[in-house]
Amino acid sequence: MKASTIKKIKIDPTKISLVKNFFGEFGMLLILFLLMVVLSLIVPKFLSTRNLVNIAIQNCTVIIVALGISYVLISGGIDLSLGSVVGMTAILTCGLTKFYAFPEWLAILLSLFLSLAIGFVNGWIITRFKLEPVVVTLGTWYIVQGLVQNFILSRVPTAPTFTTYLGSEKILGIPIIVLITLLLILATHLILSKTILGRWAYAMGGNPVAARQSGVPVNRARIIFFMLSAFYAFVSAILMSGRVFAVDANAGSGIVFLAPAAAVVGGTSLFGGRGNAFNAVIGALIMGVIANGLNLTSVSFFWQQVAVGAAILVAVTIDALQRRKE
């Protein structure tokens, strides 16, 4: 028996009752709420509509990628290549239209195709050669990032029209980014809780051997999850490049660890079998709210980084202590 299997069996989803699950989520929601109360007491500006909308817009990228990686995490894997998928999509969409006169739809379609291809290759290599997802996705991250940076070099292309429209316009007063993000949150929630894909994910993460024996097409499902997470990264990259107007060679590099960290801070297990769409959203918002609050209090960027790291530690510590009680 491998240690990993034992761990995975321990966190059997069927054994975690709904009530506990609810409290687990509730705990992180409470932390988010407390954070917002404290920040609004320190900085009155924090609660202004404008600032709250800002927080929502700024964190959409991380939320979407964290939603996507949730499929992979819940099914017991990890994907480190998403940062490079975000970077590739942003750079190709902007770079191809700006410097190579591609029509925008073609550039977007090409990015979509390549993103899905990366997801597929990740999943295929992992299942075909029975390799650890960490190493394989680390490898694809390196490969894609190197290629993309070599393509764009030090050029900084601006975003094309439709992308900019998606990233900066509003419908009925609500930014399109936020609308799409809400839609994806809902979709992820439904897929995970109501469809067979969701059931596969929990089964595989809880106990891969049992899942295989009970008829889950484990390999195919794993490939689908990697493609799904790459698709989310693609969407978030399109929205991000539209929001920031211009992208450089480092686009998306921050998201590599931020996205899984957001999901885990929100309560998704790194060992698989446990987590949901709201975990990803709450985790991303906790980190985003902290960064925003520190920004408003004009704390130096140095301390902001310290605080974000400390927040992750505090959140997972609380989670760990809670689990120990159970």
Add this chain to the structure above:
Amino acid sequence: MKNNTNSKNGILKSLQGILKLRILTIIIVLYAIMSFLSPTFRDPNFFLENILRPASIIGIIALGMTFVLASKGLDLSVGSIAALSSTIGVMAFSHYDLPIWLGIILGIVAGALFGLFNAFFITRLKIAPFIVTFATLTIGRGLTLVVAGNLFTYGLPDAFRDIGRGSIIGIPTPFVVNLFLFALAWYLFNRTRFGKYVCAIGSNETATRVAGIRVDLYKTYIYVFIGILSAIAGILFSSRANMIAVTTGMGYELDAIAAVILGGTSMAGGAGSIPGSLLGAIMLMLLDNGLQLLGINTFLQRTIVGLIIIIGLAYASWQDEQAKKSARASMAEQIQKTS
């Protein structure tokens, strides 16, 4: 389940066979090709100065990373440890007028404490190393900026600079340090109980715990050890660069992991190769120089490292599969014969 373990062990074995032994061959072939293409490579000084000297930094961290990966852990914070401890060490003598040796010791102590901090969360609170060290990566990077106050501090004392730039009997000092630490790590990994326990933890933590081995204690040793090594690497880097920069050590975690994997240690835990990791670091630097020489953009170096990692692992796994297939076939033949 049994089958699964067997295949994992098989992968590991063939991986070690292929990568550990062949990495030396790969290095020699790479070096031969590059020397053929460019006369600069033929200069032994070039090998010492442009490959061994810079490779020592990742080489030192990779030694510790071997322990971490063999125990099925992960440490993403090594780059931040390198930056923070070297900044603390350098600030101690450049701003607070302490003797240089004391500054270096302070830096190393800081690295050990950083590792202890990681270990506390990993062992006491049972939080995944991935998350803990990602959080401390961010914290460490922020603290480095706070301690340094500046993005860059140039012009350190000559005595300090000479450590990273100097040579001992013709061999670059950082590489001498690397070799010394290599001997230490090799001894710890292969000849002590600690090394055996590291692998035991990596292959089956629960069983190791049940067997009465103090898993948490040994895990703490592992993270403190890599903390110390990262601090030494950071100090050597700032000494060679003759400055402290907040960007010190960015990406070291990935380079170190890549070096260790190239050296034949699997991320699945349970085994590792210290010589392989040292050679892995040298190979990375060789690639870096080779690509520059061929006029290939350095960005593509990452791509090639990624390709090597994936293809190497996939090939090892495929070979293992073939070996099992042929074993099964011969077994079936025997059964047919006997019946």
